[in-house]
Amino acid sequence: MAPSLFTYISASRRPALHAYKYSGTDKSLVSKYILGPYWNALVSFFPKSVAPNTITLSGLALVFLNFITLLAVDGALKCGTDARLQAIARDLNLSEGLNTSAANATAAVGAAVLTLGLPVRPLLARYGLPKSIEVDEAGWGFWNFITHGSTASDHSHCLPHWVYLTWAIGLFAYQSLDSIDGKQARRTGMAGPLGELFDHGCDAINTTLECLLCAAAMNLGRSYWTIASLVATLSNFYLTTWEEYHTGTLFLSAFSGPVEGILMICVIYVITALLGGPAFWDQGVLNVTGLSEASFVRNSALKNWNLPLNDAFLSFGAAGLFANVITSYSNVAAARSKRGQSALTPAAGLLPLILQVAINIFWLTAQDARIIADGQAFIPFCIFWGLSFAYNVGLLIVAHVTKARFPFWNLTLVWSALGAIDAQLPTPLIQHSQAATRAAVYVSLVLTALLYGHFCWHVVTTITDELGTACFVVQPPRKLNKELGKAVELEESNKRDADRKAKGKRKEKLPR
Template sequence: MFEYKYLSKEHLKGFNKYKYSAVDTSPLSNYVMHPTWNTIVKVIPKSIAPNLITFAGFLCMVAVVAILTAYDYEFFAAGGRPGLAGYECDVPNWVFTFCGVMIFLAYNLDGLDGKQARRIGVSGPLGELFDHGLDSYIVFLIPYSIISIFGRDPVFSVPCLRGLLIVISVVMNFYVSHCEKYNTGTLYLPWSYDLSMWVCSVLFLIAGAYGPEYYKHYVFGDVTFAQMLEVVIHVMGCITTYPVAVYNVYLSYKTPGGASKKYPFLEATKPIWSMLVMTAAVIIWAVKSPNNILEQHPRAFILMYGTLFSNISSRLIIAEMSHRRCELLSWMTWPLLKGIMISLHLPHLESVVLHLLLVLFVLSHVHYGICVVRQICAHLKISCFTVPKEKRK
């Protein structure tokens, strides 16, 4: 079942000569988090594999989504439920506290896995791929979870479509950084990552202490807290990620030698198209839906987008690490477009189509991830979750 070979021999050969290169200039990361992680990692047993730490962090985020889904499937818990005149939160405060702790724990585990790998001498392409592949889902699950803090309140939240756009804005920071690495050979970690993880954790902890109603107020004039946060999220990407990425690619292409691939323009921009087509299609579906499918099934719709995003990102990460050209369009684009066409012409099937696509994409993505990890483990003759005996001493 999980023996399918997604990677070619050329991909595997590319992994053999891959060397990790990253630049992290974030003050919060360098002066607070890295010293903290360097201290904590000393007490972690050497028998614990770095990939196990990575996976534990991912499971923390899965736990957050699972409990919020159980208590707030329709995103109405923090306001906006039809027929309910006043405000009544259906989620106990302890759930928000739990989520804040789990998100912060996931963030720290994500920082500790690399420290553990270098400490015991097992750094390699599998660890980076496993880390960044799961990060591509975690980066989506965080804004996906935060929606439950604000709900669908008609006054103190934002409409579902704008909520989807916020999720898109957040995940695009991650994707643009990897498009940058695809061209330059170096991953420039955005400052917004560390800051956003702290902010997300604090947002949940405050909601746990005072309830989601704490955020139901005007910051100044008619601008609500949710609207202000929405603007900040969009502006952060436009200021700290996109122009910096373009500038770094420009410098790498202008610098003689170096690790830059120096692709022709069309090849350099190739990673953009698959993500652009998929994102545009999803937004068009949300806007043109005859049944307003995003409002009817917001959790399923946004989860479908996040899964598509993670799969396309993971394939780009593999391309950049194996020094192969990335694909122009993901195969998932075609069933997505077909599903949208059916939904627009046969509205009574729209809900069924959405959930079938969600199941197809989730199962396909899980299958892809497991098969790729198994294939690389077999190629490198290593185990994903086990530390070699000689490294445990």
Template sequence: MSLFANAWQHLSNFPFSERKAELIDSETLSHLKLYKYSSVDKSFISKYILRHYWNYCAQLMPLWLAPNVITLLGLIFIYINILCILIYVPDLVGPGPSWLYFSFAAGLWLYSTMDNIDGKQARRTGSSSPLGELFDHGIDSLNCTLGGLVETACMGLGPTRTGAFITLVSCLAMFFSTWETYHTHTLYLGYFNGPTEGIIIAVSLMIISGVFGPHIWQKTLLDILPFVSSFLPASVGNTPLRDIFVNIVALAFFSAHLPFCVYNVYEARKSRHQPFLPTLKEWVPFVWSALSVYFWLDSPYSILLSENHLVLFALATSFSFGRVTTKIILAHLTRQPFPYWTILMVPVYIAPLLFYWLPSSGITLFTGKFELLYLWFYAIFSFTYFMAWARVVINAICDYLGINCFTIKTPAKVD
């Protein structure tokens, strides 16, 4: 027993140790007393239009309703969308009934609304806490692949490389925003950002699919606007709208979102007289997992896309990615070292070896049935591990701060 304890102690001291990065004890939790939420939102739409809508919606919430319940309700709307996908467009192509795409739009809009009024409810009821930030960002992380999956179904992209990209691309943006928040201690939302303008665009695309059908995205720009042929190259005019959309999303991430995240972290580190370059090594485990996902999905030996298991993969990835970002937020709140990895990345790391490198070398031990079992294991393991961890962390924070997660101990009184 002592040998095991010593081995575990050495493992805990390893720099990338999962246990080291999230010790939940009184000393760690004491940093929560210093918590002060900080955010910057430069969006004109948020400032001049949606702010009034969100304030109105917040006033409709009863004062006994806990902010975290509002956050959770938002995610439930997305899960209803996922259920509708499984029932009406399980192939992610369709077409489904027109009302389905309008329901996608409604679900995403309601999710966004809840995501923006939970903080206002916390201030109304005097129940703001670090747990609220952790819970809010945790739900946002879970929604990254789910919201992308709804968008994939909305545009009829199917279980393709394009559909997988749209399903997963939000994870890239969320990771780097969370990494930025860890180092700057401020959530930055630019003049054009995903939670505002991105949601509006996504909702608009869903409404268009509801009006014209998802096949509209297979048409080219010249099919829709023939007059642009006079000033657009044929290669652009004949590109399907869905491909144009994918290219715009990729361009927006690599030319705007990522550079600004890096710049803000550089400025924050510089202001504290800290070196910037060491922070880049914090990308390594996540970039490794992103490349692993790419090789897994791109493998000609994998059945994940060819036999339409993208929904199951998205659900599994939702919880493993949620684990990654919530660990970073928890480390931010408790002033702990940056958490490099989580055990939930391991199935993703192993997958390319099993379903790409070994088969390409002539070793065909792992069949399609095995891969499906592996995918189910990944999904169940991710869900179970994430929920168990969330319960431990939520209970620890609630006990330390003397608060409840889903109720308000002292409801605010109406004036």
């Protein structure tokens, strides 16, 4: 088959599938001494008739169930949005201007935020909410629609506190199943590129869903903080995948997203459930820690840093992202230098991520942040973004396992650019009203879902056909050609040697 726009593994790249070997390094002490023994015991309960990808997909299904509970009640993140509007009005001594529904929806906030102590000082103006968000913005949840026949704002959009415990259980179960699929693959003789792709695909989808769930648990609402957290989590995932492409090894540091990061989110859910719901995270960090009573705090500039707990936590996450950038690039530079290759050229591989983030933010903030202000468009847009991201990193993983060139562009970038440009026009051609913008978001979501679905179908069927294996049935590769794999490895080795020699000759020709 000749390569085409929708042929993700061309005939010329299929031989590389026979040479694929997983390589990973995990420096986590939690994995080694606590979770590792638990995972080894857990996988023994699964019969060898259960396919590894079935285990992976089962874990993702639990996350989907968690996400459905959010959509059922608060599909517009209205609970957190109303809480921030309440805080804005309180700061301006305009609490009497709030309508009854907003006051009811955020009644729990008052008890938390009005706790005696220093005033809470958010990092962003208006607690991160765009000016275009109105206090009477109607939310939606399909359970409210079924039971009340409307999405009006006179129904509660705050989840019962016990729901967050189910989120913690579901996420921990996802982590457990995601961690044993590789062990099951080795038990059943099905370790290979298909498992690598399937695992990363599920992880990419989970990243977006979990980010939105965490935003709900921490009362972020439809604020710029939710967007920032989405950018940070997707960036961390992309960096890990980009690093694996250039080094050939999946590096998990002493503090990594798949291990400590997930456990930290589980703790957030438990705290939210047990300590008063999402309103807990609106309290000032100095008030919660008791430092607000210390004289050295009250009598110094430190009193102005009584950040809301959610602001403080997300600032910590930003620092973690910066550290991850340095670590990932250091690993890539070391691997490239060892092979006699440039340590600078891989930086170009960050462009797809940077472009995707910049374009989608450009779109989100157009027309006075209309998409953010629209409770019925915000989460669908985030899911569209998440699927676009999954498609992006999916192409990168395919390039990794087939030893293909780095994928610098894809259709989702073009589509996002068209949507952003139209939205930013003085008179948009398509998104000329709120209803039209909402329709554009829905169409984008559907088309991206179809594109990603086709990508998954093509990659899975190509690999299973090439290696003679199956996706959800235990069937070790029947067509695996180790000699062909060795030939591919030899070809790659010779190519690296040739590049190294060419680089050496260029250095010799440089004037001294």
